[in-house]
Amino acid sequence: MNKYVESITDMxxxxxxxxxxxxxxxxxxxxxxVRGCMILRPYGYAIWELIQKHLDKKFKETGHxxxxxxxxxxxxxxxxxxDHVEGFAPEVAWVTYGGDEKLTEKLCIRPTSxxxxxxxxxxxxxxxRDLPKLYNQWCSVVRWEKTTRPFLRSLEFLWxxxxxxxxxxxxAEAETLKMLDVYADFCEKILAIPVIKxxxxxxxxxxxxLSTYTIESLMHDGRALQSGTSHNFGDGFxxxxxxxxxxxxxxxxxxxxxxxxxxxxxxxxxxxxxxDNNGLVLPPNIAxxxxxxxxxxxxxxxxxxxxxxxxxxxxxxxxxxxLDLSDKTxxxxxxEYEMKGVPLRIEIGPRDLENNCVTMVRRDTxxxxxxxxxxxxxxxxxxxxxKNLFDKALAHRNKNTFEAKTLDELExxxxxxxxxxxxxxxGNTECELKVKEKTGASARCIAFEKxxxxxKCLCCGEKSKHKIYWAKAY
Amino acid sequence: MNKYVESITDMxxxxxxxxxxxxxxxxxxxxxxVRGCMILRPYGYAIWELIQKHLDKKFKETGHxxxxxxxxxxxxxxxxxxDHVEGFAPEVAWVTYGGDEKLTEKLCIRPTSxxxxxxxxxxxxxxxRDLPKLYNQWCSVVRWEKTTRPFLRSLEFLWxxxxxxxxxxxxAEAETLKMLDVYADFCEKILAIPVIKxxxxxxxxxxxxLSTYTIESLMHDGRALQSGTSHNFGDGFxxxxxxxxxxxxxxxxxxxxxxxxxxxxxxxxxxxxxxDNNGLVLPPNIAxxxxxxxxxxxxxxxxxxxxxxxxxxxxxxxxxxxLDLSDKTxxxxxxEYEMKGVPLRIEIGPRDLENNCVTMVRRDTxxxxxxxxxxxxxxxxxxxxxKNLFDKALAHRNKNTFEAKTLDELExxxxxxxxxxxxxxxGNTECELKVKEKTGASARCIAFEKxxxxxKCLCCGEKSKHKIYWAKAY
Numbered sequence: 001m002n003k004y005v006e007s008i009t010d011m012x013x014x015x016x017x018x019x020x021x022x023x024x025x026x027x028x029x030x031x032x033x034v035r036g037c038m039i040l041r042p043y044g045y046a047i048w049e050l051i052q053k054h055l056d057k058k059f060k061e062t063g064h065x066x067x068x069x070x071x072x073x074x075x076x077x078x079x080x081x082x083d084h085v086e087g088f089a090p091e092v093a094w095v096t097y098g099g100d101e102k103l104t105e106k107l108c109i110r111p112t113s114x115x116x117x118x119x120x121x122x123x124x125x126x127x128x129r130d131l132p133k134l135y136n137q138w139c140s141v142v143r144w145e146k147t148t149r150p151f152l153r154s155l156e157f158l159w160x161x162x163x164x165x166x167x168x169x170x171x172a173e174a175e176t177l178k179m180l181d182v183y184a185d186f187c188e189k190i191l192a193i194p195v196i197k198x199x200x201x202x203x204x205x206x207x208x209x210l211s212t213y214t215i216e217s218l219m220h221d222g223r224a225l226q227s228g229t230s231h232n233f234g235d236g237f238x239x240x241x242x243x244x245x246x247x248x249x250x251x252x253x254x255x256x257x258x259x260x261x262x263x264x265x266x267x268x269x270x271x272x273x274x275x276d277n278n279g280l281v282l283p284p285n286i287a288x289x290x291x292x293x294x295x296x297x298x299x300x301x302x303x304x305x306x307x308x309x310x311x312x313x314x315x316x317x318x319x320x321x322x323l324d325l326s327d328k329t330x331x332x333x334x335x336e337y338e339m340k341g342v343p344l345r346i347e348i349g350p351r352d353l354e355n356n357c358v359t360m361v362r363r364d365t366x367x368x369x370x371x372x373x374x375x376x377x378x379x380x381x382x383x384x385x386x387k388n389l390f391d392k393a394l395a396h397r398n399k400n401t402f403e404a405k406t407l408d409e410l411e412x413x414x415x416x417x418x419x420x421x422x423x424x425x426x427g428n429t430e431c432e433l434k435v436k437e438k439t440g441a442s443a444r445c446i447a448f449e450k451x452x453x454x455x456k457c458l459c460c461g462e463k464s465k466h467k468i469y470w471a472k473a474y
Numbered sequence: 475m476n477k478y479v480e481s482i483t484d485m486x487x488x489x490x491x492x493x494x495x496x497x498x499x500x501x502x503x504x505x506x507x508v509r510g511c512m513i514l515r516p517y518g519y520a521i522w523e524l525i526q527k528h529l530d531k532k533f534k535e536t537g538h539x540x541x542x543x544x545x546x547x548x549x550x551x552x553x554x555x556x557d558h559v560e561g562f563a564p565e566v567a568w569v570t571y572g573g574d575e576k577l578t579e580k581l582c583i584r585p586t587s588x589x590x591x592x593x594x595x596x597x598x599x600x601x602x603r604d605l606p607k608l609y610n611q612w613c614s615v616v617r618w619e620k621t622t623r624p625f626l627r628s629l630e631f632l633w634x635x636x637x638x639x640x641x642x643x644x645x646a647e648a649e650t651l652k653m654l655d656v657y658a659d660f661c662e663k664i665l666a667i668p669v670i671k672x673x674x675x676x677x678x679x680x681x682x683x684l685s686t687y688t689i690e691s692l693m694h695d696g697r698a699l700q701s702g703t704s705h706n707f708g709d710g711f712x713x714x715x716x717x718x719x720x721x722x723x724x725x726x727x728x729x730x731x732x733x734x735x736x737x738x739x740x741x742x743x744x745x746x747x748x749x750d751n752n753g754l755v756l757p758p759n760i761a762x763x764x765x766x767x768x769x770x771x772x773x774x775x776x777x778x779x780x781x782x783x784x785x786x787x788x789x790x791x792x793x794x795x796x797l798d799l800s801d802k803t804x805x806x807x808x809x810e811y812e813m814k815g816v817p818l819r820i821e822i823g824p825r826d827l828e829n830n831c832v833t834m835v836r837r838d839t840x841x842x843x844x845x846x847x848x849x850x851x852x853x854x855x856x857x858x859x860x861k862n863l864f865d866k867a868l869a870h871r872n873k874n875t876f877e878a879k880t881l882d883e884l885e886x887x888x889x890x891x892x893x894x895x896x897x898x899x900x901g902n903t904e905c906e907l908k909v910k911e912k913t914g915a916s917a918r919c920i921a922f923e924k925x926x927x928x929x930k931c932l933c934c935g936e937k938s939k940h941k942i943y944w945a946k947a948y
């Protein structure tokens with residue numbers, strides 16, 4: 001045992017404390033002197049860079065272009081769309097002074113950039129030839145949250161926000177769903193996190209949206225995490241900001257818009273879906289270090305040289321590999337890289353060398369594999385780890401997804417085995433709020449599947465309109 | 475002539491207006507409703523992405539890691555280093571409200587992040603084993619400037635800021651100079667902009683630095699642009715923020731620090747060094763579109779197909795190519811991509827096809843080259859353009875670099891042929907300020923070369939300590 005493992009809280013005793021321990025001890029973040037603002041340290045930021053790299057490629061493949069909008073929004077601009085300002089005004093940071101000079105109009109730090117994109121679109125869109133506009137930006141946003149937790153809820157966070165403008169409602173709807181699929185695919189294939197796709201209720205949708213689609217994932221403790229959202233605005237913003245184009249018949253029409261975003265929250269999801277009592281567990285596709293090589297008895301002849309040789313070989317085949325030649329003990333190093341969730345550890349010692357072997361240890365299963373140095377199944381092993389992490393997460397979600405017919409049933413399940421609970425629902429906000437108030441579970445999403453023919457709302461008992469997922473959520 | 479070219483101002487009649495025309499008409503930027511904050515449109519942002527890609531690779535190759543620090547700095551933290559706060563406090567944006575709640579301590583939006591890095595370093599550096607720390611971040615900063623111009627001086631701009639901590643002064647100095655070299659190399663090889671490396675005077679150095687190094691480049695109109703800076707802080711910040719480590723003898727010591735940065739200003743430099751009366755001229759190494767293919771008489775049999783074939787072939791060899799199949803006229807397209815500075819245009823028409831040829835037109839020289847379709851010298855041509863742009867810029871700088879012995883001589887040169895003027899200087903701030911007041915030229919940098927043995931200060935006539943470059947500057 002060493003100082004890393006000694007001091008981590010058992011995840012099944014106190015999941016919140018376990019989470020805090022992991023983000024700090026894996027050196028992903030540090031706290032700053034501003035409440036609720038975190039420092040993304042090299043290891044945490046490297047994961048974000050990989051998220052950016054994967055998604056940015058997908059965005060560009062689907063025809064999107066990156067732009068950069070200003071950080072500051074004048075109060076009058078934020079107020080242009082009524083629902084939007086009501087949703088965001090209570091939680092923005094206000095700039096009131098520039099140097100010593102009091103501003104005549106206060107400016108907020110962007111909580112999201114719909115208003116800025118709309119103002120720009122009104123300037124640059126004239127004709128149907130200018131459509132669609134498919135823009136995205138990577139930036140940070142600020143929301144003045146009361147209680148904060150690293151990655152999950154912070155005053156400032158990094159994200160991307162896509163903003164698009166289309167000629168028709170149908171095109172906007174197709175874009176909204178396409179980007180939801182891009183997110184779902186990314187979560188499942190790269191982050192190894194299974195997601196449920198669905199639609200937010202009227203009560204839970206984005207301020208200013210016609211409809212909000214979401215991907216929801218289940219954490220180790222049975223709570224849900226909203227992992228990405230995609231909004232169809234219809235022509236609501238276009239009307240508020242007067243964004244019009246002339247169509248091919250020379251008619252003046254409003255555009256239809258969407259926006260969609262994911263954030264550093266996804267790093268919180270990775271931690272809470274895959275982590276264990278030894279720390280982080282990273283899927284190989286998103287791990288900044290996929291393989292760590294740790295020499296044993298480094299001073300013995302040939303060990304260090306062989307380790308360097310292997311590192312160089314793996315680097316050449318595009319594997320993210322780290323060789324740790326520091327003077328810490330091997331045991332200390334084992335725990336350190338376990339805490340950091342490195343998917344695969346390769347140990348090279350004098351005895352291995354005699355047999356021209358190495359020992360590989362999988363982070364996900366702890367399995368030890370001895371393999372011939374000249375014939376390492378690196379790629380297959382990394383793929384197996386990636387697949388196993390997804391399968392485990394899916395099994396966990398399936399085990400913790402329940403169905404309930406009544407509010408009582410839902411309450412009973414929640415009190416013993418928190419998870420997703422699927423029910424019939426009449427579609428009324430009144431029932432939704434009653435369920436939330438009584439149980440603490442919120443409507444995560446309306447399922448894409450059809451409602452049961454003879455289903456009855458869990459709350460009022462009236463005819464059901466939808467299948468809906470409930471859960472306590474982050 | 476078309477609407478693009480008609481409306482651009484002659485650069486030799488009104489350079490400032492020419493600049494404004496180019497940034498707007500090339501679709502690099504748009505204005506936003508916040509004074510001095512610009513929108514980076516896809517074409518402008520794509521250039522920034524290429525700058526990031528090249529430099530980020532260099533930073534990582536030289537051992538640096540990326541992090542992300544908070545956007546907001548508490549007033550008390552900004553005040554910790556005396557010179558630093560004096561330099562920056564007059565030009566920061568202050569956040570005083572979070573939602574409806576008045577903050578007990580106001581927060582500024584980072585104008586630069588020395589104070590945040592220092593606070594973090596004080597937390598994470600304990601032992602000599604923790605050194606060096608070689609961090610960098612890509613972000614936006616805000617400085618409340620009175621007058622603003624796109625890319626050159628704006629309220630908010632994008633940049634990178636490297637921040638490092640070292641065990642000794644010598645290591646910090648070596649880092650400072652190494653990063654200056656990285657910048658100089660990048661400007662010359664990638665942006666095709668020749669730079670002068672030197673040291674800032676005491677009066678011009680960064681607030682809180684022991685010494686500031688700079689790269690200075692010369693624009694088309696004879697004004698200088700500070701294009702990147704690298705600062706050695708000595709242990710000044712370490713003492714203010716109490717950043718100490720125990721060395722190998724177990725002695726407690728202060729660390730030595732550096733910081734270095736470049737910004738979207740470099741895009742302004744590209745425009746003003748290479749641009750001409752047809753618009754932007756981009757060096758191939760930084761051009762988002764290196765080649766545009768324009769079909770002539772697109773409806774004639776085979777033209778479109780051949781153009782698509784060529785585009786696919788070039789894409790495969792990693793060339794950034796765009797095929798314009800829109801229904802605009804070829805002439806309109808020619809002007810549009812000239813305005814956007816695309817280095818090479820390839821025209822394919824029915825007559826070319828008969829001879830299995832294409833016509834290539836170089837943006838830098840307007841030269842027309844007919845080449846066999848099966849044997850295009852694309853890479854060589856792009857390299858030739860890159861080299862020619864650098865050579866032209868160097869020739870322009872050399873032609874506009876003068877020497878002067880007295881203040882009168884300096885004034886005379888400035889009034890007729892603005893450019894760099896090299897003089898002897900005694901090293902006293904008094905003389906420096908007198909020159910600036912009388913001529914409007916500022917001390918750009920102290921040259922690395924030695925002072926003349928028998929040189930006399932241009933201002934006071936006393937013995938010279940340095941060779942120094944003067945210029946009117948952006």
